[in-house]
Amino acid sequence: MYTALSPALQDDERAQKAQQLLSSCVHCGFCNATCPTYQLLGNELDGPRGRLYLIKQVLEGAEATRETQQHLDRCLTCRNCETTCPSGVNYVRILDVGREIVDERVERPRGERLRRWMLREGLGSPLLSTAVKAGQTLRPLMPASLQKNIPTRDQAPPRSEKLGKAHRWPIREHARKVLLLLGCVQPSLRPNINSATARVLDAVGIQSLVGDGVGCCGAVRLHLGDSEKGLKQVRQNVDAWWPHIQSGEIERIVMNVSGCGLTVKQYGELLADEPYYAKRAAAISAMTVDVSELLPSLVPDLALRLRDSDSASRPTLVWHAPCTLQHGQGVTSAVQTSLRELGFVVRQDDLGGHLCCGSAGTYSVLQPELSQQLRDARLRDLHALAADGPPPSAGHVLISANIGCISHLQSGTQWPVKHWVEVLDDHLVSG
Incomplete structure (x- = not known):
């Protein structure tokens, strides 16, 4: 796709990068076949190919309009199109540039600006936990679009878990x-995921450390068009992790939030043009793995540490693959295969499993109607999948690998939704 930059953008490095990336698109349209919003809305401009044309037009000098902005906003950045694309187009990088340039030219309505500001400033704030508790109290008074993004008290972990298991961190040295990234939202919404990860790794002789001064991975700001502060968060984490890496004590940087993991794996690309940070960021990206990537190598040791070897006493697990794991990081079968090797019954959707649940970071707040339609569609498929065969005596549990997907799916089902690492932790022999 040839793009001739307008005179106003000739010297804009972002536009130059987008121009280069756009050249690999052959506008075949294969991407539309797997785009969730195109499938829902049937509008060419709400599919990847149409959005690329909109960005190309703006780069070439066409007026950026509110309609342009809305079509770009409706993209989930699920990267399903990148998995499908035969030409390897880096669609999300082009989209990020397009959104940023359009936002500079089109002023958003006041309510939108406020919501986006609250997301940028609030999700990485140390006050988030307090805000979640207040939100649970005020939930009945909130608009429906906001209510579903705040877990009810019965959806939140039990008080006993909050006070006990969720904060029971291993103390053995190995x-x-x-290094384990705790994340921004996870410690407030599902604190047990981090401690469960540490306990599972401890069971096989791996110690989890948390770097001092590590904050948000930067994903929220980067995808909301605030690249300056997003990159500042990236540099802050590089600075915090680097001494641990330099000392040689760390094997890997482990992520249990696939959205964060995808972003950290891109640190090398994000800081490639900064001499001080380029090599450090690239080293950090190379050392970063989702915890599911470690799982296959841990299976032999975990098998010795699990109780209830009879699969009938375990729940049937129904797998939802986060887009950031399967499309962004290319991790497609590690969880399902490993859990089956450990004796769990795992069901997966081989037809619609590539589709997004509608969480997509902040999407469920900014695009609530589309988000809910996508969530309900995924849950219908997952429930139907689970209903195939006799009901298990221990029930069904939906499992995933990203806090956003877990919270979003839980808002639409009575079945428990957990991170897969919590299920392993639940079946560890104590001690």
């Missing part, structure tokens, strides 16, 4: 050590 020769093998990894």
